[in-house]
Amino acid sequence: MSEVTTEEPSHPIAIYFWVWGLLFVLSAMSYMVDYVQFQGYLRWSLILLFMFLKAGLIIAVFMHMRYERLALTCAILIPMGCLLVLIGLMSFEANHIYDTRGAYLDAAPGIMLVDESEKLH
């Protein structure tokens, strides 16, 4: 029987160099997205892809989440799902505000009205 606060098993140093290198490559790739001026959905999906890959590597390896007790992993990662609700609700509302601003009060009058009417026909 060992002490409850046994020290972490040691990981080979190679994995940290690998992740370090991968993070460099992924950062360079997300910088290139701007450098070569990709636009629209291609730009947004590439930014999100590289962002989630980087975040995943940092959390899983650097922060040792993959070696952690499953109970702790669940307690930390599951509550973050609430943020999706927040983001969803706020973007839903933001679209509505943008539409009403365009329709009623902006300095550039009628921006949204024109766009919306074009969409309808």
Place this chain on the structure above:
Amino acid sequence: MSNETVVDEAGRPIEIVEGLPGVVADWSSDQRVFKRVPWGKAMMWFFLLSDTFIFSIFLTSYMTVRMTTTVPWPNTSEVFALTVFGNHIPLILIAIMTFILISSSGTMAMAVKFGYEKKRKITTFLILATALFGASFVGMQVFEWSKLIVEEGIRPWGNPMGAAQFGSSFFMITGFHGFHVSVGVILLLIVARKVWTGDLENRRPGFFTGRKGGYEIVEIVGLYWHFVDLVWVFIFAFFYLW
């Protein structure tokens, strides 16, 4: 499933269950929840969870003002461009800052590893290297802020390039992140000293709380540091690149 039994500090036996049944066992054991996880580490994770919510709220409000404004958003690629030796390079300072922060995360992860192996010299060196990377990051941020304020005329309430909300979002988000980095550098220096003087190795009581800590403290401050890097990943994607 290999069930293992360990004893806690009071000598009581604790069964360690792995996998999904382990989640149930951990939560329902009527004892400390996360078996074999130092309490300080669990608490740091909970702090980071709450900090995640703070930064997410900042980024979500940035999303909201950017989606609602009918004035064009300033082109970050141009706003953050620098002219280096006559070459106009978009976003270059931000890219350098990103690489520096990632490098600091790399040295920190290795410091944690060598800390658990009780290699005092290399652990101290790696923590100090991390702190140095962090301090240079803050220095570059000071340069970036002063350039934006003095040369570009960007204010929290307006700017010459477009939507007024650009300045308030930028100063709020990067300012709060820079504050986290600065606090992290101070924490790293304190922990580096603890490692160097052997306070952790000999489990001497800390000067502030009087609690005894071992090398898990290096991992705990490392968690904070990686989180700061993690937040930057999201700021880089959503504020600078989007």
